[in-house]
Amino acid sequence: MPDRSIEQRLEQHAHELGFELFGIAPATEADGFEHLHGWLAQGFAGEMEYMQRHRDARRHPEAVLPDVRSVVMVGMNYNPGPGAHPPLRELHGKVARYAAGADYHDVLRAKLNKLLAWVQKEQPGTVGRGVVDTAPLLERDFARRAGLGWFGKNTMLIHKRLGSYTVLAALLLDRALQPSAAFEANHCGTCTRCLDACPTDAFVGPYQLDARRCISYLTIELRGPIPDDLRCGMGDWVFGCDVCQEVCPWNRKAPAGTETALQPGAVGLTLDLIELLAMSEPQFRKRYRGTALWRTRRRGLLRNAAIALGHRGDRRALPALRKALGDPDPLVRDAARWALERLSLADPTVLPFQHTHTS
DSSP, X not given: OTTSOHHHXXXXXXXXXXXXXXXXXXXXXXXXXXXXXXXXXXXXXXXXXXXHHTTGGGGOGGGTSTTOOEEEEEEEEOOXXXXXXXXXXTTEEEXXXXXXXXXXXXXXXXXXXXXXXXXXXXXXXOOEEEESSSSSOOHHHHHHHTTSOEEOTTSOEEBTTTBTOEEEEEEEESSOOOOOOOOOOXXXXXXXXXXXXXXXXXXXXXXXXXXXXXXXXXXXXXXXXXXXXXXXXXXXXXXXXXXXXXXXXXXXXXXXXXXXXXXXTSSOSEEEHHHHHXXXXXXXXXXXXTSGGGGGHHHHHHHHHHHHHHHHTOGGGHHHHHHHTTOSSHHHHHHHHHHHHXXXXXXXXXXXXXXXXXX
């Protein structure tokens, strides 16, 4: 309607596109830039060298869009909701909720492009850029500043109604828009459930994550062998991890997401570990191209599957693990050998060779 502000109409259109969260932040220096510097200096980024490489670019959103004046933050709920998690079947591994459907980068980017097109129609000459996780922008900082929520002790952004099962995106514009009220409160109180539940002790303290120990980092970002002392802690996870979110009280009553593309389907919440371990490169490409699992590549996913089988300790995995000892990729062979050694601890007849581990 003509009497409504551009900000109100922009928010309405964002909701029509399926974004449950919406807010506007001024395009000034990121609040957490100095915290990022300290985090990187302590080596907590591990092998994510792109964080170091683009460190200074994250100071201000003008590194992403020159002359930027407003950062429109939007978010989408990917929670599958209650009842979507049946008991884990035997010889299956778990996938983080965000990765169970289509790749959220593609889903959100398409919607951002539509949102930008709407702005440019309303205000001709506007220059903008939509980003989803792939540009040097501290999205959480601007999300908090745009009123979308607060930072939990597990470093996740938490919304009072949707919890933390949300993915964020930003639309940078060279037009000044009326900013939303920043979210100044913190509703975690004395709760430390997320910190206490981490299987690999990845939290140095509240709001401080050592990514090198995080299961999400280990299963996705780490390209080489997973450190021996962290393998058992990975449990059944083969891509990502939701443990610190599963125990968060703010997620107990969080509603299910409405975007069907982000709901379990393209990948699913569990994967057959034996099937994964037998997957060839062409089969991997055919099945997982266009999904979040593409990021870890075949070698990483099969590495994770072998470690999950070693954790389960089920002798039915022996044929698949022994066959994986002949895999063309040394990363997969190493993980298969470790899994067989784990099984042999209970049954010395499992391995026809000495218990040696090679990296």
